[in-house]
Amino acid sequence: MPVENYEKVIWLEIHVRVKSKTKMFCSCKNAVDLADEPNINVCPVCMWFPGMLPALNSEVVRLGVKAWLLMNCEINKISRFDRKSYFYPDLPNSFQTTQMYEPITWRWSVKVIVNWEVREFAIHHMHLENDAWKLIHAGGKTLADYNRAWSPLMEIVTEPVFSDKDEVMEFLKELQKMFRFGWVSDADMEKWQLRCDVNVSIRPKWEKKLGTRAELKNINSFSAIWRAIDSEFLRQVRILDSWGVIEQETRWWDDDKWVSTTQRSKEDAMDYRYFPEPDLLPVVLDDEYINQIKQEVWELPIEKRLRYLHEYKLWEDDARIITADKDLALYFDTIVELTKDPKKSCSYITTVLLSLINECNDKWWICNLKFEPSELAKVIELVNKDELSSTNSKTVIEELYKSGWSTEEIVDRLWLRQKNDLWALETIVDDVIAKLPTQIEDYKAWNQNVFGFFVWQCMKASQGAWNPKIFTELLKKKLN
Ligand SMILES: [Zn+2]
Structure with missing residues (x-):
């Protein structure tokens, strides 16, 4: 059967490392970036010494509830923890503490924009659980690092709602943004703060029943997820096309070779003796x-983005760039508040300020610039009042960025202010006209092209400080 006659059904199990100060059941530091040297954030509780008892960290519950509120879900007011029993060398106590039967929340959905369209993807539930230890294989030996033992995780399980990888990508990016906006997690895939098990099944397009799924375990980059879905789809098509049977199994994705291999046949919940x-x-x-x-x-990042699109009429790309980062979005909101000019605020931030930050590639991000947001708002205000040309406004922002002086100071020190005092401008225009009688006659008789010359003469007489637009209007009035 041709490949086009099959469709994919995908769902995700996403683990997100919660950014609490301490671990889930003890008071050891929760090293979310995993950069500390091994086994320094440990105590008898998280090393599971005999007689030690866990105590639930209230901050983990608070961040969990916050994450769920960010996603507009219903909270389960009573939830419980369960033991999931299995042995693995990174789990010496032989069980994980998780929420199998009564998770802290379930059934809600996340709004995402896919190909210009707002979509909602349903979530089955989300629960809290602890992370395992970390094993390091080196020099023929295996070493254990207990730093991340009992570090809190949120696991989000979606319904089988994705039909292709672009939906998966947009969904994961939206989730990542939400957690960052809420200070719940940095959700950095490279640092394993967000990792994803991707369940893929296929079926003929006319079939309603779900096919057998294969689970691709622990993928931690967006591009690897993209490749893994493609590869798994083709693997399953090949099996069905040769009258084979797809096994329910866990597969390991090798992103260097772009292939997956069988890891183990998938266990049922019963095998874990919850x-x-x-x-x-x-x-x-x-x-x-x-x-x-x-x-x-x-306000959620997606709500912000929709507001920017519909109310402010920003371009889709601009709205996406600005809501990609919480600090940036808040900065933009502040500037709009001050200027009441969303389009210009957006364009100064995305084209001038962000390129300056990128060019300089230094430690300054939008939240620790040398100048206050009100100074950028002042630049936009001067441009709107015609007191600053748009070319010069870029110079002012560069100077703000470098020196941290105020906008007014820069405009005056660098002689950039356009003067709009009509009476003074008119005097200059009259002087210029009086000084150039021959050229004026030329102009009136036949040579309309010299008009620009008069504007230039006026600018010269005013030492370039005054507004050429007003000179043009005054000259037109007087000469025609
Ligand atoms: Zn501890």
Whole structure:
């Protein structure tokens, strides 16, 4: 059967490292960037010494609730922890503490823009769980690092709602933005703060029943997910086309070779012998607590983006660039607040300010610039009042960026202010006309081309400080 007659059905299991100060069940530092030397953020609790008991970190619950509020979901006011039993050398206590039966939230959806269209993708649930230890294989030996033992994770499980990789990409990027906006996680894939298991199944286009899925485990870059989906689709098509049967299994994606290999046949939930965690009480949340956290939830990045598109009429690319980063979006909002001019604010930020930051490639990001947002707003205000030309406005912003002086100071020190005092301008225009009687007669008789020459004479007489637009208008009025 031709490849076009098959369709993909994809769903995701996403692990996100929560950015709490301390670990999930003890007071050790939660080293989210994993940069510390091995085994320094450890204590008897997270090393699972006999007799030690876990204590749930309230910050993890708070960040979890916040993440879910960011996604407009319903909170489960009573949730519980369960033990998922399995042995692996990176899990010496032989179980993971997770939420199997009553996760802290379920059933909601995330709004995403895919190919210019707003779509919603359904989530099955999200739960909290702890991370395992880390094994380092070196010199024929295996070493254990306990730094990330009991580091908190959120696992988000989607419904089988994706039909192709562009939807998966936009969804993951939106999720990443949301978590960054809410200070819940940096969700940096390179640092393993966001990693993804991709479940892929295929079926003939006319078929309603889901095909058998293969799970591609722990992929941690957007481009690798892109390649893995393509490769898995073709592998399954080849199997079905040769009358084979697709096994339910976990596969490992090798992004150097662009192939996946069987890791193990997929276990069912039963194999993990889940049972209620006896050492932890249920998590009970009341309305007051949830309302308090609601105060910390800002406008979602997707809502901002839609507002910029519909209310401010920004271009799709600009709206995307500005909402890609929370600091940048807040900076833009501040400038618009001051200037009431979204289009110009956007264009000065994306074309002038961001290229300066990129060119200089230094430590200055939008939140630690040398000048206040009000100074950039002042530049836009002067341009709108015709007191600064748009060419000169770039010079002013470069100077703001370098020196940190105020806009007014720069405009005056560099003689960039255009003067719009009509009476003074008229005097100059009259002087110029009086000094050039022959040229004026030429102009009136036959040579319209010399008009620019008069504007130039006026600019020269005013030492370039005054507004050429007004000179042009005055000259036209007087000569015609
Ligand atoms: Zn600890």
